Amino acid sequence: MTHATTPPDLAPDYYLTNFRFLVDWVAARYNDLLDKDDLAFIQTFQQLDHPAQCLLVRLCSRKGPLFRQDKLRYPEVDSISNAVQTLLDAGLMQQHLPISLTELAASLTRHELLTLFEKPLTGLKQARKDVLIQTLAASHSEPQTWQNWTRNQLGEAWHLDHQAIVSRLLILFFGNPYQNLTDFVLQDLGLFRYENYQIDHRYRLFKSRDELEQYQQLVALRDALDGEHTIETLQQLGEQLPPVSDNERLQRRRARLCNDIAYKLERNGNHEAALQLYGQSHLPPARERRIRLLEKQQNYTAAWALLNELLATPANEQELQIARRMAPKIAKKLGHPLLPKTVGFIxxxxxxxxxxxxxxxxxxxxxxxxxxxxxxxxxxxxxxxxxxxxxxxxxxxxxxxxxxxxxxxxxxxxxxxxxxxxxxxxxxxxxxxxxxxxxxxxxxxxxxxxxxxxxxxxxxxxxxxxxxxxxxxxxxxxxxxxxxxxxxxxxxxxxxxxxxxxxxxxxxxxxxxxxxxxxxxxxxxxxxxxxxxxxxxxxxxxxxxxxxxxxxxx
Incomplete structure (x- = not known):
């Protein structure tokens, strides 16, 4: 028996069909949660002609917000310049906006930087791009337009920044920050197929704009947590957490983020701040980490009380296993007897x-x-x-x-x-x-x-x-x-x-x-x-x- 199938050929504008589906879906289910900017974007998008819609969706899936004319080539868009002009007229794209050196450098190659700033970068032809940017930053701090920065040597560039709105539409559709329009494509190609389950249109993941914004705030904080941090920046992330929510999904995501920030604080030696954040989480391993920190502080009485709470009401077997492993050491410190350990024969x-x-x-x-x-x-x-x-x-x-x-x-x-x-x-x-x-x-x-x-x-x-x-x-x-x-x-x-x-x-x-x-x-x-x-x-x-x-x- 074979289940092999030949992937279908996709229409040149397949991505536009998918984006329209997403927009229509969100507008039908979450119209009352969209603000004036969201609604204006959707209404303006729907009124664009086909080439302009194609270009807009293409650019929204790329890293922006600056897009160079010489980097835009889409066979299904007959005239890039006409599509750009349509977007400019509709207010969805801007031109001649001042941009920082960092924004400029993100759109330039290392060679282009050396060419445009030959004198300030004399003697640095072998340097890394980040070194070139640091050198220029000392004398080029004021934002300028693309044309001024490049002295019109690299053609036109346009500014498009609707990522926040598009990200919001994606979150409302998928209910998470991980999936995107690629999921449509994988299904279109037959690489992924999904069960034809019933979607309860009466049920919505987000019941208010406030819940949606809290969710986006949690996603942004989780992204900001990646990388190296000082104790001060970690504490700032903790202070930016949204309040406790009645929405179970929001509360679970908040609790996981509390655990993640607290663990980094713990690793950096700020045990008090870590304890405070672990105390805001109901998800493992919050109680385990609190017990370990209390033990480090030699507060064995508090550690023992929390350990017994964990032993009586473990969230799962993993938490129970770890608690049983910690118990002998803390019990010994307090002089408490322990029940003998039962060991299975393996x-x-x-x-x-x-x-x-x-x-x-x-x-x-x-x-x-x-x-x-x-x-x-x-x-x-x-x-x-x-x-x-x-x-x-x-x-x-x-x-x-x-x-x-x-x-x-x-x-x-x-x-x-x-x-x-x-x-x-x-x-x-x-x-x-x-x-x-x-x-x-x-x-x-x-x-x-x-x-x-x-x-x-x-x-x-x-x-x-x-x-x-x-x-x-x-x-x-x-x-x-x-x-x-x-x-x-x-x-x-x-x-x-x-x-x-x-x-x-x-x-x-x-x-x-x-x-x-x-x-x-x-x-x-x-x-x-x-x-x-x-x-x-x-x-x-x-x-x-x-x-x-x-x-x-x-």
Whole structure:
């Protein structure tokens, strides 16, 4: 069976069709959240002729705000100069605006800088571009027009700066700052296909302009956090956080940003400011970091109280695992007794192996070496890691994962519902109980294979279609008991974000015995990661066949 298709040819103005769709969608759903500048942009855009619309959308997808005439070449726009004039007349593009040296330099090559500023840069022909800019900044601080800066040597340049409006339209459409018009193109080309889920048009991610602006503020602060910062600039970012919101998505994003800023403050030695920001977050690892900071301050009583709160109400297994690891040291400081640690029995084996090479002479990864040694015709061994079991989980969960419920889907390009990682994901989908019954009555095999057949190639957060072949699924369904799949799926459901990873590297199947085993491979110097340890402990607790192979080279 083949699912290969030939990518379609795209129309020359495919991007304009997509942008029009986005604009119409946002205008229909969020018209009351758009301000006068947004509405004016949309109205003016819709009144432009076709070539001007094409050029505007092309430029909005490029880095601006300055665009040089000699850099604009689009075959589908017959006359760039006519399209530019239309945009100038409409007020969507400007000419002769004063620009800074930094803005100028961003639109020039190093060679062009040396040519335009030959005298000030004498003796610096081999210098980097940033050095040239620093040298010029001392004597060229006043903004000038492009024509004055370049003395009309490099043709015309125009100013277009609608990125803030376009970014706002994209956020309203996608509901996140990561997706963009590329998602349209990937679907147009057939590279990505999305489930035809129901979008609840009554539900809106943003209920007010204030929520939208707070979301944009959080996105901007997160972008500003990248790179190096002093304690002062980190504190300034913390002070710019918007207030606590009733909007759950806003509050989660705010809490994550609190954690990120606090961690950088902690790394820079400002523990008090870090504690204050961690205290504003309800998401892990805020409580863990607070405990560690209180411990550093030798405030063991407060650390112990917070640790016991965490042990009583952990957000997830990862937080609980870390808390149990911290408990003995703090308890010892306070003279408190601890319950004995329970340890599950995990099978381990030591392997002394010779490195293997591929046809190009490169050393194979240790997991692949072990797989090749174990793999036989009657006992195939697959490098699966998180692709097989989580992929089967995605197929099993498919009907409920893509069920159209309030707040789950905001746009046609989602690989998962918006609440996938929220604590109430399962409780909001009572249909999951019906899927559980399939595992009990044996119908899960037919259900899984039917989903594979009907949904092949459709984007799913858990499914890697290039790995998840029908043959591998049939082999897994034959060898892995329903009781084991039930336990594995339930643990993923309990904490989807953390438990979708950490599964063992290899799975070896024994079709004749209808059995299997999972193997976590560790090379020299490698150790078991926390999420892997939690899975191994779970397997040991429930008698699911899993082991660790420690490899040393001979």
């Amino acid at each position: 099978i381990e084996q030591q392997l002394s192996l010779t490195p293997l090479h591929n046809e190009a002479g490169e050393i194979l990864r240790v997991e692949e070496v072990v797989r090749l040694i174990l793999n036989t015709e009657t006992a195939p061994c697959v490098y699966a890691e998180n692709a097989l079991l989580t992929g089967m989980f995605g197929l099993w969960l498919w009907p409920e994962m893509f069920r159209g419920i309030e707040g789950a889907f905001a746009n046609p390009f989602q690989a998962a519902p918006l609440d996938m990682y929220q604590e109430n994901f399962v409780s909001r989908r009572p249909g999951i109980d019906e899927l559980r019954s399939l595992l009990k009555n044996g119908d899960y095999r037919e259900h899984t294979l039917r989903c594979w057949q009907e949904k092949f190639g459709i984007t799913n957060h858990f499914v890697n279609w290039s790995f998840l072949t029908r043959e591998r699924i049939e082999l897994a369904l034959h060898c892995i008991p329903a009781s084991h799949l039930t336990l594995i799926f339930e643990r993923i459901l309990f904490d989807i974000k953390n438990n979708r990873s950490g599964l063992p590297d290899l799975i070896q199947f024994f079709p004749e015995q209808a059995s299997y085993r999972m193997i976590e491979v560790k090379g020299p110097g490698d150790r078991i990661q926390d999420n892997q340890q939690r899975w191994l402990d779970y397997f040991a607790q429930h008698s699911i066949p899993a082991e660790v192979a420690y490899v040393r080279w001979q």
